[in-house]
Amino acid sequence: MIFNFKKKAEEKAPSEKQGLFSRIKQGLSKTRHQLTDNLASLLLGAKVIDENLLEEIETQLLMADVGVEATQEIIKDLTGRLKRHELTDGEAVFAALSEDLVKLLAVPQVALHETTAKPKLILMVGINGAGKTTTIGKLAKHLQEQGKTVLLAAGDTFRAAAIEQLQVWGERNGVPVIAQKHGADCAAVVFDALQAGIARGVDVVIADTAGRLHTQSHLMEELKKVTRVVKKLDPDAPHEVVLVLDATIGQNALQQAKEFKQAVDVNSLILTKLDGTAKGGVVFALVKQQGIPIRYIGVGEKIDDLKPFDADMFVQALLQHDKG
């Protein structure tokens, strides 16, 4: 009963929102088992709410990869509440924690396609295997469902298979894919695609790029070149640079984000593979460190497994204890 304090998203929700909620909840099950089940037994068993209990909460947050900075911020707030005698029971602690977690995620959540630019150019960056190409396939479908026309650019010219992989997603979604040969200049491919997008009047052009390590400076230079070249067609392009990060790497995602941000002007994040990890707390660490919004999260390999990120819903899905 204790953890039923807040079911806003579910109660208010029309069935579509409820479906989204349960899918996110399901996708977060590993992290939830790690974090929420442990918190639940801690708080349900707590006879007194004191600093020792807060220390145990701290450990649980760190173990779920919430990160040192974000965890300290939460514990500082809880300590303050404890001193003000606001934390009278486990339920109050849980409610406060939930509030703090939502607050951590409170950076402006601008819709991906909110710009008036047409086409809007979205550049997907990230290391190999992060989930860029798959995410593009999913995002294309999501945008189409919202009535947007989409065109894809096979900008990962480094690996031959990557071009084919994107073409498969293009076919699956019935959207055109602009591609050149394996080894072609990525900037040229993206330029062509944006030009085609302008000529065809499409709403969104999504460009794939080669996976690179942040230590590979030539690849980082190539990325900068892409962002320079497209400005010849639209001085505001790329309108969004999305860094795709694999959630299963936990805290290592922080360093990756830092390095990418040094090379290009990353302005949003997509976190993939949350379904495959107990380290989903990295969401909080990333937003705290980067101060940029998470747009979407990946909760599976299928085309419908990309979900818009909503801080409130995410925290509720994470903290909802099944035995409630």
Ligand SMILES: Nc1nc2c(ncn2[C@@H]2O[C@H](COP(=O)(O)OP(=O)(O)O)[C@@H](O)[C@H]2O)c(=O)[nH]1
């Ligand atoms: N479980 C799971 N797998 C994912 C998710 N997103 C991507 N993948 C898988 O991660 C692998 C690498 O994806 P890919 O798009 O090729 O990565 P890229 O190298 O960055 O383009 C593939 O096997 C995808 O199916 C996700 O949200 N959940």
Ligand SMILES: [Mg+2]
């Ligand atoms: Mg790829």
